[in-house]
Amino acid sequence: MITLDLKLPDAHYPIHIGRNLLTRTDLLKPHLPIPSAAIVTNSTIAPLYLAPLEQALKAEGIATRVVVLPDGESYKTWDTLNLIFDALLAGNCERKTTLIALGGGVIGDMTGFAAACYQRGAPFIQIPTTLLAQVDSSVGGKTAINHPLGKNMIGAFYQPRVVIADMVLLDTLPDRELSAGLAEVIKYGLLGDAEFLAWLESNIEQLRARDPAALEYAVKRCCEMKAEIVGQDEKESGVRALLNLGHTFGHAIEAGLGYGAWLHGEAVAAGMVLAAATSQELGWLNAADVERVISLIQRAGLPVRAPDLGLTNWLEHMGHDKKVEQGKLRFVLLKQLGQAVISSEVSHDVLQRVLSGQN
Ligand code: NAD
Ligand code: ZN
Numbered sequence: 028m029i030t031l032d033l034k035l036p037d038a039h040y041p042i043h044i045g046r047n048l049l050t051r052t053d054l055l056k057p058h059l060p061i062p063s064a065a066i067v068t069n070s071t072i073a074p075l076y077l078a079p080l081e082q083a084l085k086a087e088g089i090a091t092r093v094v095v096l097p098d099g100e101s102y103k104t105w106d107t108l109n110l111i112f113d114a115l116l117a118g119n120c121e122r123k124t125t126l127i128a129l130g131g132g133v134i135g136d137m138t139g140f141a142a143a144c145y146q147r148g149a150p151f152i153q154i155p156t157t158l159l160a161q162v163d164s165s166v167g168g169k170t171a172i173n174h175p176l177g178k179n180m181i182g183a184f185y186q187p188r189v190v191i192a193d194m195v196l197l198d199t200l201p202d203r204e205l206s207a208g209l210a211e212v213i214k215y216g217l218l219g220d221a222e223f224l225a226w227l228e229s230n231i232e233q234l235r236a237r238d239p240a241a242l243e244y245a246v247k248r249c250c251e252m253k254a255e256i257v258g259q260d261e262k263e264s265g266v267r268a269l270l271n272l273g274h275t276f277g278h279a280i281e282a283g284l285g286y287g288a289w290l291h292g293e294a295v296a297a298g299m300v301l302a303a304a305t306s307q308e309l310g311w312l313n314a315a316d317v318e319r320v321i322s323l324i325q326r327a328g329l330p331v332r333a334p335d336l337g338l339t340n341w342l343e344h345m346g347h348d349k350k351v352e353q354g355k356l357r358f359v360l361l362k363q364l365g366q367a368v369i370s371s372e373v374s375h376d377v378l379q380r381v382l383s384g385q386n
Contacts, residue, residue, distance in 0.1 A: 139170030158208025207292025221365025273299035
């Protein structure tokens with residue numbers, strides 16, 4: 028097991044990464060202010076992993092309640108959030124009850140937001156069960172639910188007490204979800220670490236085959252980078268925005284096709300290709316660099332061509348992205364492979380060329 032530290036001005040927590048950690052109550056217990064917990068999970072994960080966690084907690088004398096939510100991004104809503112509050116209140120859970128998110132990014136985001144709100148703030152722990160959640164959503168304290176008018180529009184910055192990433196849980200993850208997580212892994216290499224990018228190019232097949240050592244190394248490296256970036260900029264006033272590489276285009280794909288048509292990671296993958304193409308238009312990357320990006324994304328089992336949304340739709344959906352500041356579109360682009368920058372100076376002509384070059 029490897030343990031990383033995330034240090035923020037008013038929070039400091041460990042990220043444990045390893046195998047067979049789900050029942051390691053020694054990692055959880057020090058973070059529970061009272062022996063009372065509520066596990067929040069969904070109907071897909073519950074039959075796989077709920078019983079061992081629940082039993083381990085009960086064996087330690089921890090009063091444990093369970094909230095099983097329906098599975099899916101379409102349930103990341105107020106109504107589902109209320110099911111968590113209903114269960115906590117019906118169970119007389121006091122404010123110091125620790126909420127444990129056992130699931131992917133949807134469960135993690137909703138449980139975190141519920142914890143931020145419940146009695147003005149209950150402790151919370153992340154046990155991410157998807158690759159995407161292990162390398163991205165469980166670390167850094169962004170929590171949210173969706174609104175009919177926009178994804179992740181209602182939420183809070185609220186940090187967990189500990190993050191426990193157990194590689195074994197990834198064994199049951201569908202291949203498509205694993206690839207979607209790899210999109211975020213590749214993102215870290217592209218935005219800040221050329222050496223890690225080269226490592227990914229040599230190890231992408233091992234990662235897809237769920238080689239334990241390769242997965243553990245990748246999760247560790249991504250969490251290190253995320254912890255470092257979030258440590259510098261918790262509330263995304265600067266450097267944290269680099270983590271949105273591929274996301275302005277990606278969110279437009281998700282919204283343009285209707286949420287759920289493509290997985291988030293798939294949209295981000297095609298979005299990173301567009302970000303690379305835009306960087307080439309600006310003279311920062313050359314054709315061989317862009318080819319490297321495309322090839323790695325393809326080998327990860329991800330789409331490299333965005334769907335044809337039509338220029339008007341692209342601009343409209345990118346305009347609704349949270350990355351818009353004072354009406355200007357902001358893109359995360361690549362100065363070189365392994366070095367991302369934020370730019371709000373991409374001209375309409377460049378965008379038009381990049382987006383039409385796709386189709
Ligand atoms: P998800 O939570 O929907 O999980 C994907 C699917 O895999 C679900 O059907 C889930 O039930 C299933 N699953 C999860 N773990 C499994 C396992 N071990 N075995 C078998 N099946 C399993 O999707 P996700 O990709 O983990 O997360 C996407 C969400 O994360 C989005 O809502 C996105 O907005 C959010 N997100 C948040 C942040 C953040 O910083 N808070 C960052 C990135 C993404
Ligand atoms: Zn993402």
